Amino acid sequence: MGSASFELALAYAPQPRRQWLKVCAAMLAGALGSTCAVLFFYQIFSRQDPLALSMREQSGQLRIGWSRLAAEGATLEILDGQRRTTLVVSKPLSDVTYAITSSDVQVRLTSARTKGGTEIARYVFQEPPIAKLTAEFAALLTQARALDRALSRQERILSDLEAEARILNVKSTRRVKTVKRAPVVTRWWR
Numbered sequence: 001m002g003s004a005s006f007e008l009a010l011a012y013a014p015q016p017r018r019q020w021l022k023v024c025a026a027m028l029a030g031a032l033g034s035t036c037a038v039l040f041f042y043q044i045f046s047r048q049d050p051l052a053l054s055m056r057e058q059s060g061q062l063r064i065g066w067s068r069l070a071a072e073g074a075t076l077e078i079l080d081g082q083r084r085t086t087l088v089v090s091k092p093l094s095d096v097t098y099a100i101t102s103s104d105v106q107v108r109l110t111s112a113r114t115k116g117g118t119e120i121a122r123y124v125f126q127e128p129p130i131a132k133l134t135a136e137f138a139a140l141l142t143q144a145r146a147l148d149r150a151l152s153r154q155e156r157i158l159s160d161l162e163a164e165a166r167i168l169n170v171k172s173t174r175r176v177k178t179v180k181r182a183p184v185v186t187r188w189w190r
Helices: 002-012 016-045 131-177
Strands: 056-058 061-065 075-080 083-087 095-099 104-110 118-124
Touching: 056 118, 075 095
Parallel strands: none
Antiparallel strands: 056 061, 061 095, 075 083, 075 104, 104 118
Protein backbone atom coordinates (compact mmCIF):
# COMPACT_ATOMS: atom_id res chain seq x y z
CA MET A 1 0.00 0.00 0.00
CA GLY A 2 2.79 2.38 0.61
CA SER A 3 4.31 2.02 -2.79
CA ALA A 4 0.98 2.54 -4.55
CA SER A 5 0.44 5.85 -2.79
CA PHE A 6 3.99 6.89 -3.70
CA GLU A 7 3.36 6.12 -7.38
CA LEU A 8 0.08 7.95 -7.19
CA ALA A 9 1.80 10.98 -5.65
CA LEU A 10 4.43 10.95 -8.39
CA ALA A 11 1.77 10.77 -11.09
CA TYR A 12 0.00 13.85 -9.76
CA ALA A 13 3.10 15.78 -8.80
CA PRO A 14 4.10 18.64 -11.19
CA GLN A 15 6.89 17.78 -13.52
CA PRO A 16 9.84 20.14 -12.92
CA ARG A 17 11.00 19.93 -16.53
CA ARG A 18 7.67 21.17 -17.94
CA GLN A 19 7.53 24.01 -15.45
CA TRP A 20 11.01 25.17 -16.43
CA LEU A 21 10.05 25.20 -20.13
CA LYS A 22 6.95 27.30 -19.42
CA VAL A 23 8.98 29.84 -17.44
CA CYS A 24 11.59 30.11 -20.21
CA ALA A 25 8.92 30.53 -22.89
CA ALA A 26 7.19 33.27 -20.88
CA MET A 27 10.49 35.10 -20.32
CA LEU A 28 11.38 34.82 -24.00
CA ALA A 29 7.95 36.12 -25.06
CA GLY A 30 8.22 39.02 -22.62
CA ALA A 31 11.73 39.95 -23.81
CA LEU A 32 10.67 39.75 -27.45
CA GLY A 33 7.53 41.81 -26.84
CA SER A 34 9.37 44.50 -24.90
CA THR A 35 12.10 44.66 -27.58
CA CYS A 36 9.47 45.13 -30.29
CA ALA A 37 7.74 47.84 -28.25
CA VAL A 38 11.02 49.69 -27.64
CA LEU A 39 11.97 49.54 -31.34
CA PHE A 40 8.49 50.68 -32.40
CA PHE A 41 8.52 53.72 -30.09
CA TYR A 42 12.13 54.51 -31.02
CA GLN A 43 11.19 54.52 -34.68
CA ILE A 44 8.20 56.80 -34.07
CA PHE A 45 9.97 59.34 -31.87
CA SER A 46 13.33 59.41 -33.64
CA ARG A 47 11.89 59.78 -37.14
CA GLN A 48 13.67 62.44 -39.20
CA ASP A 49 11.91 64.39 -41.89
CA PRO A 50 13.05 63.29 -45.33
CA LEU A 51 15.28 65.70 -47.21
CA ALA A 52 12.90 65.46 -50.19
CA LEU A 53 15.52 66.26 -52.82
CA SER A 54 13.95 67.05 -56.20
CA MET A 55 15.18 68.25 -59.59
CA ARG A 56 13.54 69.54 -62.76
CA GLU A 57 14.81 71.11 -65.95
CA GLN A 58 13.49 74.57 -66.72
CA SER A 59 14.62 76.66 -69.71
CA GLY A 60 18.00 74.95 -69.99
CA GLN A 61 18.67 75.26 -66.26
CA LEU A 62 18.28 72.77 -63.45
CA ARG A 63 15.96 73.67 -60.57
CA ILE A 64 17.06 71.80 -57.40
CA GLY A 65 14.71 71.76 -54.40
CA TRP A 66 14.51 70.17 -50.92
CA SER A 67 12.57 70.27 -47.66
CA ARG A 68 13.41 73.53 -45.90
CA LEU A 69 13.08 72.14 -42.35
CA ALA A 70 14.90 68.85 -42.88
CA ALA A 71 17.84 70.26 -44.81
CA GLU A 72 18.89 73.07 -42.47
CA GLY A 73 22.69 73.06 -42.32
CA ALA A 74 22.92 70.32 -44.96
CA THR A 75 25.57 70.25 -47.68
CA LEU A 76 24.50 70.38 -51.32
CA GLU A 77 27.06 68.97 -53.73
CA ILE A 78 26.61 69.25 -57.51
CA LEU A 79 28.74 67.17 -59.86
CA ASP A 80 28.38 68.48 -63.40
CA GLY A 81 30.74 66.52 -65.63
CA GLN A 82 34.19 67.39 -64.25
CA ARG A 83 32.92 70.43 -62.36
CA ARG A 84 32.11 70.18 -58.62
CA THR A 85 30.10 72.81 -56.72
CA THR A 86 29.42 72.67 -52.96
CA LEU A 87 26.93 74.77 -51.02
CA VAL A 88 25.92 74.82 -47.33
CA VAL A 89 22.13 75.07 -47.10
CA SER A 90 20.70 77.74 -44.79
CA LYS A 91 17.21 77.60 -43.28
CA PRO A 92 15.47 80.14 -45.56
CA LEU A 93 16.86 78.46 -48.68
CA SER A 94 14.58 75.81 -50.20
CA ASP A 95 15.83 75.62 -53.80
CA VAL A 96 18.52 76.79 -56.19
CA THR A 97 18.77 77.22 -59.95
CA TYR A 98 21.86 75.75 -61.57
CA ALA A 99 23.15 76.41 -65.10
CA ILE A 100 23.89 73.04 -66.70
CA THR A 101 27.26 72.67 -68.46
CA SER A 102 27.21 68.95 -69.30
CA SER A 103 24.70 66.23 -70.13
CA ASP A 104 25.13 64.39 -66.79
CA VAL A 105 24.48 66.16 -63.48
CA GLN A 106 24.51 64.41 -60.10
CA VAL A 107 23.22 66.20 -56.98
CA ARG A 108 23.93 64.98 -53.45
CA LEU A 109 22.25 66.47 -50.37
CA THR A 110 23.85 65.36 -47.09
CA SER A 111 22.11 66.22 -43.83
CA ALA A 112 24.08 67.96 -41.08
CA ARG A 113 22.43 65.69 -38.51
CA THR A 114 24.21 62.43 -37.84
CA LYS A 115 21.12 60.32 -38.59
CA GLY A 116 19.70 62.57 -41.31
CA GLY A 117 21.20 60.63 -44.18
CA THR A 118 22.01 61.50 -47.75
CA GLU A 119 19.81 61.77 -50.82
CA ILE A 120 21.20 61.59 -54.34
CA ALA A 121 19.50 62.57 -57.57
CA ARG A 122 20.85 62.40 -61.11
CA TYR A 123 19.81 64.29 -64.23
CA VAL A 124 20.89 62.87 -67.58
CA PHE A 125 19.76 64.21 -70.92
CA GLN A 126 20.67 63.31 -74.46
CA GLU A 127 22.58 65.94 -76.35
CA PRO A 128 21.35 66.56 -79.88
CA PRO A 129 23.35 64.73 -82.56
CA ILE A 130 26.19 66.67 -84.19
CA ALA A 131 24.77 66.17 -87.69
CA LYS A 132 21.53 67.88 -86.69
CA LEU A 133 23.39 70.79 -85.11
CA THR A 134 25.63 71.10 -88.19
CA ALA A 135 22.59 71.24 -90.49
CA GLU A 136 20.92 73.89 -88.30
CA PHE A 137 24.13 75.93 -88.27
CA ALA A 138 24.47 75.71 -92.07
CA ALA A 139 20.85 76.86 -92.52
CA LEU A 140 21.41 79.80 -90.16
CA LEU A 141 24.65 80.71 -91.93
CA THR A 142 22.87 80.70 -95.33
CA GLN A 143 20.11 82.89 -93.90
CA ALA A 144 22.69 85.30 -92.43
CA ARG A 145 24.48 85.60 -95.79
CA ALA A 146 21.19 86.30 -97.59
CA LEU A 147 20.35 89.01 -95.04
CA ASP A 148 23.84 90.49 -95.47
CA ARG A 149 23.38 90.65 -99.28
CA ALA A 150 19.95 92.27 -98.87
CA LEU A 151 21.42 94.82 -96.48
CA SER A 152 24.24 95.67 -98.94
CA ARG A 153 21.70 96.07 -101.76
CA GLN A 154 19.54 98.39 -99.62
CA GLU A 155 22.63 100.44 -98.66
CA ARG A 156 23.53 100.89 -102.38
CA ILE A 157 19.98 101.99 -103.21
CA LEU A 158 20.04 104.42 -100.29
CA SER A 159 23.38 105.94 -101.36
CA ASP A 160 22.08 106.32 -104.96
CA LEU A 161 18.94 108.05 -103.70
CA GLU A 162 21.00 110.38 -101.48
CA ALA A 163 23.23 111.31 -104.43
CA GLU A 164 20.18 111.95 -106.63
CA ALA A 165 18.61 114.06 -103.87
CA ARG A 166 21.78 116.19 -103.68
CA ILE A 167 21.72 116.73 -107.45
CA LEU A 168 18.01 117.64 -107.40
CA ASN A 169 18.59 120.05 -104.55
CA VAL A 170 21.39 121.80 -106.45
CA LYS A 171 19.34 121.95 -109.69
CA SER A 172 16.26 123.19 -107.93
CA THR A 173 18.13 126.07 -106.30
CA ARG A 174 19.51 127.28 -109.67
CA ARG A 175 16.22 127.21 -111.52
CA VAL A 176 14.14 128.85 -108.90
CA LYS A 177 12.80 132.08 -110.41
CA THR A 178 9.96 133.97 -109.01
CA VAL A 179 7.54 135.19 -111.61
CA LYS A 180 5.20 138.01 -110.68
CA ARG A 181 1.88 137.87 -112.37
CA ALA A 182 -0.51 140.68 -112.67
CA PRO A 183 -3.40 140.47 -110.33
CA VAL A 184 -6.54 139.15 -111.86
CA VAL A 185 -9.26 141.70 -111.71
CA THR A 186 -12.82 140.74 -112.23
CA ARG A 187 -15.13 143.40 -113.65
CA TRP A 188 -18.64 143.32 -112.46
CA TRP A 189 -20.04 146.10 -114.57
CA ARG A 190 -20.54 146.43 -118.25
